[in-house]
Amino acid sequence: MSQHDSYFYELERKRREEIAKQNAQKNVINAIARHKQSIQNIINEGLDKYISIENINIQINEIERIVNTDPFTARDLSYRVGSDINYLRNEALNRKREEERIIREQKNKNKQAVLNYFNNTINNIKDIILIDFAKDKFNALRDELLNDEGVTDKEMNIYSKKIESRVQSIIDEANANASEWRAKKEKEREKRVLQTKIEDIEDNLKKENIESKENIEKRDKLLKQIEAAKESLNNSSDNIDNIVKDVEVIDKETDDIQITEEVRKEVVKSIIKSLKGSEFEVSAPELIKDDNGGIVKIMAKKPSGKRAVCKVGLNGKLEYIFDNYEGSTCVKDIDKFNKDLEEIYSIRLSDKKVLWENPDRISKGAIDINKHNERTL
Structure with missing residues (x-):
């Protein structure tokens, strides 16, 4: 190169x-x-x-x-x-x-835990009225929880407290609404009960066989009061306390009328039983009308000619005469008669007066049993 x-x-x-x-x-x-x-x-x-x-x-x-x-x-x-x-x-x-896998597992686990808490809380509520008022909000929260992806373990504490607070808030609001509803329904029930009571009192007054003039006047007055109470009840929306008080007074006065009438009927029955027990033949009671309600007259005779005549007034006054006896032999029948009324028929006699017409006749009159009439039923 x-x-x-x-x-x-x-x-x-x-x-x-x-x-x-x-x-x-x-x-x-x-x-x-x-x-x-x-x-x-x-x-x-x-x-x-x-x-x-x-x-x-x-x-x-x-x-x-x-x-x-x-x-x-x-x-x-x-x-x-x-x-x-x-x-x-x-x-x-x-x-x-x-x-991400671990977080998904945590979120799924914590989501299920929150759903379990929610479902257990709802299942433990036994008040169906409360459940009814809370139903819509509970359903909305359940849908929200189902659609929620859940939270991690780190977030769980704060998140679970938030859900617990929301559940409790729904329950508290539903409780308030349920209480208000119950109060309203209770007032409606009280009103219905009072309406029934008024109608029963009115019906009893109209059916009662009243003989006393005074009681007839009382009855007419009470019927007018009942009409006024019914009208007030129909116009009342909430507060019926005053109507309740008025009806209580009407009820008591109605009872007084019925008791007054019944007392005389019971006395008449007791007298008849006592006389029959002493071997008297008793005629049917006779009502003699007068301005004070009349007097019930009871006639009784024995085959021997002995006679007993009793008059029972509505004011509680009882008059009786035992006659056609020899000497004082009537005392035995009178004593038995008095004892029967007091011990057997629980009728207490007071203000006793014995009138001697002659040695062969004894009458007992003006016995007032109105104030001291006591009976045991």
Whole structure:
């Protein structure tokens, strides 16, 4: 080979080396840009939380430092950096997927725990009225919980307290509404009961066989009061306390009328039983009308001619005469009669007066049993 050829060969070799060096520099500079963009992508995707990129950045800085002076070494270092970036990215993705799996499991578990608490709370409520008032809001919250993805263990404490508070708030509101509804229904029930009571009192008054003039006047007055009470009740929306008080007075006065009438009937029955027990033949009682309600007259005779006449007034006055006896032989029948009324029929006699018409006749009159009439039923 000639010297000329050798010279050109050296030039060619040096030029090739220079071109290779320039190409290496250019490729490494381009690679550095790609590495930095890859690192930025990792950061933008939030993958840097799963890996450390500190060493990669140090190596990139080293590549930048030597790329101009030693492009081939920089190129070799760039290859390793590129490989490491790919490895770290895949590792970050794997760690992210594992974290997401764990979070899904936690959320599903905690979601089920909250749903179990919710369902148990609802199932433990025995008040169907409360449930009815809370139903819509409970259903809305249940749908919300079902559609919710759940929370992690870290978030669970605050989240569960929030749901418990919402459930309790629904229950409290439903309780208030249920109480108001019950109060309204109770007032309606009280009104219906009072209406029935008024109608019963009115019916009893109209059916009662009243004989006393005074009681007839009382009855008519009470019937007018009942009409007024019925009208007030129909016009009343809520407060019926005053009507209740008026009806209580009407009821008591109605009872007084019925008791007054019944007392005389019971006294008459007791007298008849006592006389029959003393072997008297008793005629049917006779009602003698007068302005005070009349007097019931009871006539009784024995085959021997002995006679007993009793008169029972509505005011409680009892008069009786035992006559056609010889001497004082009537005393035995009178004593038995009095004893029967008091001991057997629970009729207490008071203000007794004995009238002697003659040695052969005894009458007992003006016996007032109105104030001291006591009976045991």
